[in-house]
Amino acid sequence: MSAVKMxxxxxxxxxxxxxRRVNVPPMKRLLDVLREDLGLTGAKEGCSEGECGSCSVxxxxxxxxxxxxxxxxxxxxxxxxxxxxxxxxxxxxxxxxFLELGGTQCGICTPGMMLAAESLLRKNPQPELDEIRExxxxxxxxxxxxxxxxxxxxxxxxxxATAAVPAPEDAVHR
Amino acid sequence: xxxxVAQYELVxxxxxxxxxxxxxxxxxxxTPMAGGTELMVALGAGRLEQRKLVSLWGINELRQITxxxxxxxIGAAATFSDIRENAVVAKEFPLLARAASWTGAIANQNRGTxxxxxxxxxxxxxxxxxxxxxxAEIELVSAQGERRMPYSEFHLGYKRTVLKPQELVxxxxxxxxxxxxxxxLRKVGTxxxxxxxxxxxxxxxxxxxxxxxxxxIAAASLRETPARLSATEAALLGxxxxxERIQFARQxxxxxxxxxxxxxxxxxxxxHVAANLLEExxxxxxxxxxxxxx
Numbered sequence: 001m002s003a004v005k006m007x008x009x010x011x012x013x014x015x016x017x018x019x020r021r022v023n024v025p026p027m028k029r030l031l032d033v034l035r036e037d038l039g040l041t042g043a044k045e046g047c048s049e050g051e052c053g054s055c056s057v058x059x060x061x062x063x064x065x066x067x068x069x070x071x072x073x074x075x076x077x078x079x080x081x082x083x084x085x086x087x088x089x090x091x092x093x094x095x096x097x098f099l100e101l102g103g104t105q106c107g108i109c110t111p112g113m114m115l116a117a118e119s120l121l122r123k124n125p126q127p128e129l130d131e132i133r134e135x136x137x138x139x140x141x142x143x144x145x146x147x148x149x150x151x152x153x154x155x156x157x158x159x160x161a162t163a164a165v166p167a168p169e170d171a172v173h174r
Numbered sequence: 175x176x177x178x179v180a181q182y183e184l185v186x187x188x189x190x191x192x193x194x195x196x197x198x199x200x201x202x203x204x205t206p207m208a209g210g211t212e213l214m215v216a217l218g219a220g221r222l223e224q225r226k227l228v229s230l231w232g233i234n235e236l237r238q239i240t241x242x243x244x245x246x247x248i249g250a251a252a253t254f255s256d257i258r259e260n261a262v263v264a265k266e267f268p269l270l271a272r273a274a275s276w277t278g279a280i281a282n283q284n285r286g287t288x289x290x291x292x293x294x295x296x297x298x299x300x301x302x303x304x305x306x307x308x309x310a311e312i313e314l315v316s317a318q319g320e321r322r323m324p325y326s327e328f329h330l331g332y333k334r335t336v337l338k339p340q341e342l343v344x345x346x347x348x349x350x351x352x353x354x355x356x357x358x359l360r361k362v363g364t365x366x367x368x369x370x371x372x373x374x375x376x377x378x379x380x381x382x383x384x385x386x387x388x389x390x391i392a393a394a395s396l397r398e399t400p401a402r403l404s405a406t407e408a409a410l411l412g413x414x415x416x417x418e419r420i421q422f423a424r425q426x427x428x429x430x431x432x433x434x435x436x437x438x439x440x441x442x443x444x445x446h447v448a449a450n451l452l453e454e455x456x457x458x459x460x461x462x463x464x465x466x467x468x
Binding site: 062120 | 184218
């Protein structure tokens, strides 16, 4: 093993609006760069194989599993993590509706779930139920049974950002 | 056990020519990687054997989807999201759009590429049966030049293809204007989202004067490569779809397929479900015929 040259590359990219520069192995997973090198622990490691979505972030505005993106491929890109959703201490609308409608329980899936929702709502501000389900299909939750999450996304797509969100009539699993 | 990531080399030459020059300089030494949805999984699981990788991500000339009068050309590094969002694919090759929508969830579709899916050469992959039905051609490129062939000649055996170590898949070409009236695609897996197929069947066809005029049947997870079921097609071509003929075609399929037992399913289940899918397609064929008759 000692004969193997340790690989390193300088990666410059923007994270939640701030310019960052790290020297890391080029194959280091974006997830690990975020958590270990930048201290951003919002993105979680679940399955490590692109099935669970708990490491989801937006890469140049596109939803990706950060466990499957090598550091070198984010050079020059812009990353949004859950830490970048709130602005000046005010929760983003999607965070507010997750909070108010019980879309969060243990919290492991929540950062990825909210970024998947954010990605969906940017492309499709008024998604149908099927479209919400498809948009979140790569994000697994073992607590909520999904209805509360789907309701949170649905209400985020409907209500104005500052309004109190009423309890959904069709919510199940109370 | 996790890999020591510092022992892996990854370079991004940034252009197709530069990638091809690297592959030509040390044939077999470098493994191309596009969106990483396959190789990064192996890395995370500590089983990525290739230590030198070359990135194809961000090379725009590999990601274009273009159309002329005769062909739709999909760059090998076009993602499944790119394919789903393409208007020509949606209108003229709808089975490909559907197969793309099944290739993992949105985050996977945003990174997974058609070329990667083909080169990975899994017999269970979602797109290849559709490409076979649409009579796709595949274009390979190396520093020495390009070659193009029917996609049906690309796969040689389980995870073996004609691709040489210094070659890349450059594009897939789909012939336009040959769409057939009946198109069928069904995947049977554990769940709709994210599950790899136990078995899938893609079929296209046309009836004429009460008989099967054209039929193409391609399968995933029924042979060691994605494959057309030519004996089953031959059992149908030129025949009326009587119940006896449908039974005969089922038998032809059962004799032709070579499914295996694995973690996702059993050979027995796969074969019989495939025969049921065939029958479902043939019902649609028969119904299309009764619609077109006076």
